Amino acid sequence: MSDKKKNTPKLSFNSMWIYIPIIAVIIGVSLFNGGSMGQKKLSENEFSQILRENDIAKILILNKSYAEIFLKKSATEKDPHKKLTSSPFYRQGAPLYTYNFGDLQNFEETIREAKTKYQLDFDTRNEPRTSILDGIFNFLPFILLIVIWLFFMRRMSGAGGGAGSGGQIFNIGKSKAKLFDQDTKVKTTFKNVAGLEGAKEEVQEIVDFLKSPEKYTKLGGKIPKGALLVGPPGTGKTLLAKAVAGEAGVPFFSLSGSDFVEMFVGVGASRVRDLFKQAQQKSPSIIFIDEIDAIGRARGKNSMTGGNDERENTLNQLLTEMDGFGTDTNVIVLAATNRADVLDKALMRAGRFDRQIYVDLPDLHERREIFEVHIKPLRLAEDVNLEFLAQQTPGFSGADIANLCNEAALIAARNSKNAIHHQDFLDAVDRIVGGLEKKNKVITPKEKEVIAFHEAGHATVSWMLKYAAPLVKVTIVPRGQSLGAAWYLPEERKIVQTEQMLDEMCATMGGRAAEKLIFDKISTGALSDLEKVTKQARAMVTVYGLNDKVGNVTYYDSTGNDAFVKPYSDSTAKTIDEEISKIIEGQYQRAIEILNLHKDKLSMLADRLLEKEVIFKDDLIKIFGERPFDKKETNNENNTIIEE
Incomplete structure (x- = not known):
């Protein structure tokens, strides 16, 4: 019996759309069969001829607008009428013709004159008639509006309903979190997470809190309310959360910050309430909100939206649920974001997110x-x-x-x-x-020569400078948007000194300097080089305080609130621009001097590039010899590509 119920197909709202055209056809056929289907409309001449031949048994005037013509039984046997009476749509006793007469008074006068003139004996009656089809057409706009409204409501509720909601509109405020428990085993564990030792230790402790809380509570400690995973994209924040879900052995609710966002007012706050209600019912449990910056941005930043902003209402409800009255349940909130700088301070405070776990790029x-x-x-x-x-x-x-x-x-x-x-x-x-190698990119021999000297300039200057990054290889094979590139592996540095930054800038300007020295012309190929050195020079002057004239000041605001504020005067701005230009031009002239001293070796390197297209560190050793300041052991961290 249960199997039969299980296999019985249910008529859903979507499947009903298939049957609506069929139902409409059936209703239409039935209406036309009972009405004017099979009847012929008469012209004025045809009506006058039937009238003169005394074939009419009755004329029924309907709604004072048109007439239905009933023929005598003897007349239906005549050839002109027999074709219509033999039709499958004709029913015995039904009117055979309809006639749109125009003005009613003129039509009635015509009938009276014809009766007198031709001694006709048919009956004439006036009768009002209401068609079912007319009624449907009267209500059709309202019916269509209701159907369209139901369709869109169902689509929105289907997208907003929670698990098991069946797409009902009343479930639009339900949480969309996916539940992982003993029935839905997560296979990811901490063994699948490589590196991230510090972050793993922090989240493993959260799992230990849930598995054996008495170990901590017996000393008077409290289980943390939440932990925020912060770090660049792709570093493993979501992977850590999956490992927690696989290791914790408690109900794990997972959703994204954008899942709270909906077009209806109040839906976000309703979903937050429902999420924490479900988590409290299954406590101890964990809630994981990925990309929490979608709803956790600082309030009051946009004055155009006013105080009724839906996102702010959702955030206010989240703040209340995490740490408000009656929130002493064993629910731990994990969240992840790569934009911690834009989060609201009330969300970041202890008592809500007690721990901020930074997930950095791997060493x-x-x-x-x-x-x-x-x-x-x-x-x-x-x-x-x-x-x-x-x-x-x-x-x-x-x-x-x-x-x-x-x-x-x-x-x-x-x-x-x-x-x-x-x-x-x-x-x-x-x-x-x-990027992808562009094998079919057409480059003229002259352009190829310029590219070769440009990249050879980078390689030569970096080889001759103490603090420039060690070279890996140089290529003039077009890849992506670049026509050539010099690859370096800079050593790991926790702090960078002025000399190190200047040497890097000088190596970056080596490409343009080589073009100027060899061809006495410069090209547009140094765009990425100029962009890089300009950012470095601006950082030296305005961020790190490495310029003597501007002094030991910084105009950098770590809170990000200086987007529309210039924190210095116009005269200081002029000084900053002058110092940035002076730094860049100084390193450009320095690169020209270095290349001038090794012009013959620069030409040899460019010729080898034109011949082999890709050269490595060994090729530079053959031409320049070993670098005197190379270290035997280096830890390489930040990859730098100087592109043509």
Whole structure:
């Protein structure tokens, strides 16, 4: 019996749309069968002829607008009328013709004159008639409005209803959180999270709180209300939350900050209330809100919206639920964002998010661990060196490394290899960082020569400067938007001194300096170089206080409230512009001097680039010799690409 009920199809609102045209056709056919279907409209001449031949049995005038003509039984046997009476739509005793007469008085006068003149004996009657179809047409606009309103309400409630809501409009204020419990086992654990040792320790303690709370409460401690995961995109914030869901063994509610947003007023706050109500019923439990900045932005920033802004109402309800009256339940809130600077201070305070866990980009050791996780499903060749790959990927996040491993597998498969080789990983690095190789890009020999000297200028200046980053390779193969690139692996630095920044700027200006020195002309190819050095010079003057004339001041506001405020006078702005230009021009002249001293070696390097298109550190050693200030051990962290 239960199986029959289970298999019985239910008529949903969407399936009803299939039957509406069928029902309309059936109603229309029935109406026309009972009405004018099968009747012929008469012209004035045809009506006059039937009238003269005395074939009419009765004329029924309807609604003073048209007449239905009933013929005598003997007349229906005549040839002109027999075709109509033999029609399948004709019913015995029904009118055979209709006649639109125009003016009623003239029509009645015509009938009286014809009766007198031709001695006719038919009956004439006036009769009002209301058609069902006319009634439907009268109410049709209202019916359509109701149907459209129901359709859109169902679509919105279907998008806004919670689990098991069935798309009912009354569930639009229900929470859209996905529940993970013992019935929906999450397979991700802390073993799947490589690196992030500090962050893992923090969230593991939260899991321990829920598994054995008496361990902490017996000493008078309280379970934290919440933890905020902060860090750049792709560093593993959501992955950590998945690991918590897999390890905690308690109900885990997961949703995004945008899930609270709806076009109806009050829906966001209603969903917050429903979310915490469900979590309290299943406590101890965890709520995870990804991208919380969608609803957690600081209030009062936009004066145009006033005090009734829906997002602010949602945030106010979230603040109340996290720490207000009657919120002493065992519900821990985890949240993740990469925009912690825009969050409301009331949301960030202790008692709501007691802990802020910073999830940073992985270092050298952590990158190796991440590689070890992502290469497990891959078929690798013996020449793959994970330590070297970790060194070659500074600045990569965990998501970038996952993408790199996948790209290497695709490159190997594209070349019909049986395993992924080390070179495939290096090609994948080039593909991700530099872009797709443009094999069909048409470059004239003159342009290629300019590009070669430009990139050789970068390589030469960086090789001759103590604090410039060690060179990895130089290429003039077009990739993405760039026509060539010089790749460096700068050593890890917690602080940067003035000399180090100036050497980096000088190496960056080496490309344009080489063009000027060799061709006595400059090109537009140094756009990215100029953009980089201008940002560095501006940071030296206005942020880090590294300029003697402007002094030990900074105009940087870490709160981000200076977007529409200039924190210095016009005279100071003029000084800042002059100092930025002086710094950049000084390093440009310095690069020209260095290249002038090694002009012959610059030409040799450019010729080798034109010949091989890609050269490595070994090629520079052959031309310039070993760098006297190279360190034996360096930790490479921030990847810098100087593009043509």
